[in-house]
Amino acid sequence: MENRSTKEFEDNKSQSKQAEAEIILDEPKGALKKVCIKKTEHKGRGIYALETIQRGTSIWQELPFSAVVDDQNISKACSSCFVNDKRMFRCSKCSLVHYCSKQCQVDDWQNHQEECKATVKVQRNPPTFIRLASRILRKRRVDVTLFKQIENLESNYSKFQQSQMETFAQLAMVVKECVGKDELIPAADMLTLFCQLTSNGFSVxxxxxxxxxxxxxxxxxLLNHSCWPNCVVIFEGLKLNVRPIRKIEIGxxxxxxxTDLFFTGEERRKELYERYFFTCRCELCEKYKSVSEVDPRSALRCSNTSCDNPVDQPSSSDKDEEYAVCCKCGKISTFDVAVLDDNLKKARSLFKKGSELSTSEPENALTYxxxxxxxxxxxxxxANHELVMTHRALFDCSSKLHKWDEALQHAECLERAYHVVYPEYHPDTAVQIYRVAKILLYMNQLEKAVTELRYALKISEVTCGYRHKLTKVIETSLKNSEAEIAIGQSTRS
Structure with missing residues (x-):
């Protein structure tokens, strides 16, 4: 399938070669390719390639210093291996964490033993952030030298707002209840630790x-951000893998x-500044500053119904009407600014109501x-991010209600949008194509399902690797579907 956004972007993309003023610091631990840490004047520390790296290879693997299952999955995922597709049993003492096997419980006991006692003692379940901080402090007591890895993380301490620091101070009081006296660190160091966890945490x-x-x-x-990255982060259980999704040149x-690449540029920059304290100036952000470029994430549809090109959404102004010229078909689209704003606000209100009801009343949610x-x-x-969010919500509700025709419609719309917004090879695209294929299988449309599965497998092999669970699941589904088609053909003949 054509990935128009990717091709246009790659044609205009300049390689991220660095300025003369750069200092090579060291080789990072866990790297499988020749890379180095460099410090540059404008971006600080970052990781740079010392060799050409082909897409689909593994650049880096790392196990966590510490990790915890989050609050939403505490009863669904194993606190040792993070598997969430098996029957779980809970710790009989604290009833907080869950495991998929006795072996996983044994493996995690060193981490959970003190946590278990503290949970029973305080008689309430500590939230994700507290459990993570507590585990790190216990690990520090065992090996202070190893804790240097945490101390070396960027904290952005001076950039957090006073209100955030006050929240951290309150959390520090909770941590005191969850760890022993010999595991506590000075109050200022505790606040620094919270800043480091906020700025450097990865979602598993x-x-x-x-x-x-x-x-x-x-x-x-140490890896820096780009809204048009050349790598993705993939997990195999707790092991983190960094994999290139396109060829990386030397230097x-x-x-x-x-951040979520479906957010508009304004939303991405806002989130990045509020959480990581920098203003993104990557190639993608700079691209859509040009008046000749339309960001599909915030665009309107061309008023020519036979044209599938995006047009710019009018900026707020005192004018009653605004217009946009489609660069593909030349159609002039005229917008009543007030009416457009009212309709979009109404849609947002309906979306909010539907989202709030999606768990408890999916049928009513579907209506809104x-x-x-x-x-x-x-x-x-x-590919507008608001329409994408609505498609996602409609897909989820339709699937819950087994309305497969509707679910398929929204899944296919999402797949189309993913091809525009994401790079050509991206794991989220593979997942979405696989979702389309699964619905086609439910509807017994085997040949269409096989086409989707082959495409999903192609992307997954690059972005996740041949051994990753997603790749294996897609591969198995493809083999089974092809075998079923072959049996059907032989029966008819």
Whole structure:
């Protein structure tokens, strides 16, 4: 399938060669390719390639300094291996953490033993952030030298707002209840630790790229952000893998994304500044500053119904009407600014109501979400982030209610949008194509399902690797589907 956004971007992409003023610091631990840490004047520390690296290879692997299953998955995922597709049993003493096997419970006992006692003592379940900080402090008591990995992390201490520091101070009081006296550190150091965890935490993802927990990976934390990254982070259980999704040249910086690439540029920069305290000036952000470039994430649809090109959303102004010229078909689209704003606000309100009901009343949620979709579909480009969010919500509700025709419609729309917004090879795209294939299988459309599965497998092999669970699941589904088609053909003949 054509990835138009990728091709246009790659044609205009300049290699991220660095300025003359750079200092080579060291070789990072865990790297499988020749890379080095460099410090540059404008970006600080980062990781750069010392050799050409082909897409689909593994650049880096690292186990966490510490990691915990998050609150949403505490009863669904194993606190040792983070598997979430098996029957779990809980710790009989604290009833907080869960395990998939006795062996995993034994493996995790060194981490959980003191945590278990503290949970029973305080008689309440500590939240994710507290459990992570407590485990790190216990590990520090065992090996102070190893704790240097945490101390060397960037904290951005001076950049946090006073209100955030006050929250950290309150959390520090909770941590005191969860660790022993010999594990405590001075108050100022505790605040620094919280700043470091906030700035350097990784969401640990399952096979379908859904978050199951949070971990600290000190060496991989050196990787800088780009909204158009050349690498992705993939997890095999707790082991983090950095994999290139396109060819990386010698001297090019290795980058990952810290944020959701479906957010608009304004939303991405806002999140990055509020959490990581920098203003992103990557190639993608700079690209859409040009008046000739339209960001599909915030675009409207061309008023020519036979044209699939995005047009710019009018900026707020005192004018009653604004217009945009489609660069593909030349159609002039005229917008009543007030009416457009009212319709989009109405759609957002309907989406909010539907989202709030999606768990408890999926049937009613579907009604609100469909109303939002009808408004957005007539106004927004198909890769617009608001329309994408509505498609996702409609897909989830339709799937819960086994309305497979509707689920397929929204899954296919999402797949189309993913090809525009994400780089050509991206794990989220593989997951989405696989979701389309699964619905086609439910509907017994085997040949279409096989086409989707082959495409999903192609992407997954590059972004996740041949041994990754997602790749194996797609591969098995493809083999079974091809075998079923072959049996059907032989029966008919």
């Amino acid at each position: 993802l399952d096979a379908e790229m859904q978050s199951t927990g949070v971990g600290i990976y000190p060496n991989v934390s 090019e910086e290795i980058t990952i994304s810290y 979400l469909h109303q939002a979709f009808l408004i957005q579909q007539s106004l927004l480009y198909y």
